[in-house]
Amino acid sequence: MKVKCPDCEGEIKVPDDAIAGEIVSCPDCGQEYEVYFEDGKLKLKQAETVKEDWGE
Amino acid sequence: MVRVIITYDRIRVEEKALQRAGESLGADVRLIDVKDSFIDITKGEVNPEVLKGDVVIQRCVGHFRSLYLTAILESVGVPVINPFYATLICGDKLLTTLALRRAGVPTPKTIVAFTRDGALKALEEVGYPAILKPVVGSWGRLVSLIKDVETAKVVLEHRELLHPLYQIFYVQEFIKKPDRDIRCFVVGEEAIAAIYRYAAPGEWRSNTALGGRAVKMEMNDELREVSIKAAKAVGAHVVGVDCLESERGLLVHELNSVTEFRNAAPATGVDIAKKIMEYAIKLAKK
Numbered sequence: 001m002k003v004k005c006p007d008c009e010g011e012i013k014v015p016d017d018a019i020a021g022e023i024v025s026c027p028d029c030g031q032e033y034e035v036y037f038e039d040g041k042l043k044l045k046q047a048e049t050v051k052e053d054w055g056e
Numbered sequence: 057m058v059r060v061i062i063t064y065d066r067i068r069v070e071e072k073a074l075q076r077a078g079e080s081l082g083a084d085v086r087l088i089d090v091k092d093s094f095i096d097i098t099k100g101e102v103n104p105e106v107l108k109g110d111v112v113i114q115r116c117v118g119h120f121r122s123l124y125l126t127a128i129l130e131s132v133g134v135p136v137i138n139p140f141y142a143t144l145i146c147g148d149k150l151l152t153t154l155a156l157r158r159a160g161v162p163t164p165k166t167i168v169a170f171t172r173d174g175a176l177k178a179l180e181e182v183g184y185p186a187i188l189k190p191v192v193g194s195w196g197r198l199v200s201l202i203k204d205v206e207t208a209k210v211v212l213e214h215r216e217l218l219h220p221l222y223q224i225f226y227v228q229e230f231i232k233k234p235d236r237d238i239r240c241f242v243v244g245e246e247a248i249a250a251i252y253r254y255a256a257p258g259e260w261r262s263n264t265a266l267g268g269r270a271v272k273m274e275m276n277d278e279l280r281e282v283s284i285k286a287a288k289a290v291g292a293h294v295v296g297v298d299c300l301e302s303e304r305g306l307l308v309h310e311l312n313s314v315t316e317f318r319n320a321a322p323a324t325g326v327d328i329a330k331k332i333m334e335y336a337i338k339l340a341k342k
């Protein structure tokens with residue numbers, strides 16, 4: 001499915017089987033969003049920015 | 057039915073692969089986002105309710121989140137992959153080196169210092185070029201290849217502005233390697249797969265997070281032996297063991313307790329997620 005970027009209204013592709021916590025990014029502005037669900041509806045919120053202790 | 061909880065704060069390819077693998081093995085797999093959870097640690101039982109499982113696979117991308125959540129879960133008797141102690145040691149390069157040395161696992165020469173002046177002496181002793189790493193942190197961040205004393209002074213000055221943890225100077229010899237390192241995956245008592253990680257062009261670090269490329273490596277006795285020994289040294293159930301090829305043989309330089317394998321699985325043809333899940337289910341039934 002396609003969702004409008006909250007920042008630039010670009011078209012963000014979200015996989016149909018997306019789960020909460022999945023990260024999608026806007027092809028236009030590059031902003032990263034995290035998928036979450038509210039009342040069964042898929043929504044996007046700003047993803048956490050990379051922190052110093054992240055990664056393997 | 058075994059219930060396997062996968063805790064995460066950011067869904068990556070690995071977490072989805074683990075979920076699919078668990079379901080194919082007939083487990084009840086629950087992916088739980090723990091980012092915004094809050095936990096009463098005085099209750100004496102697993103909470104919140106959603107974290108109740110027979111085994112937990114800890115997959116938070118944030119190290120300290122992983123570490124403390126693991127401590128909480130273990131305190132109420134839940135087996136976690138990986139255990140608290142293993143996560144603690146793997147999250148700290150200095151503690152990792154100490155554990156490896158104690159277990160007789162070969163490592164690069166490493167000198168630790170606590171001040172700028174001490175670090176300059178450490179670099180002199182190791183010899184330029186040398187590598188300066190923070191004891192915590194990952195994806196290759198703030199890992200510097202120090203070519204000479206001038207560079208050292210600039211880098212050390214910058215470190216003095218950071219958190220005190222960055223003033224633990226971990227100085228390591230630079231191993232002249234064929235622009236690659238080795239990542240070996242250990243699950244339980246078994247070394248299941250290995251890849252060469254080639255550095256991206258213009259990048260001396262071979263982390264795949266920095267664009268490095270994964271190529272299958274055939275398992276051999278030396279790699280199997282050092283990797284399993286390294287995993288045991290820290291008490292990890294599932295771990296990525298990073299090795300360097302040197303004239304003295306393989307040297308282990310880092311262990312990863314929440315290992316990424318999205319590139320390694322297709323490169324090696326080994327279903328790493330399935331191997332981890334099989335192990336988790338076995339652990340749950342113990």
Ligand SMILES: [Zn+2]
Binds near residue numbers: 009029
């Ligand atoms: Zn946008």
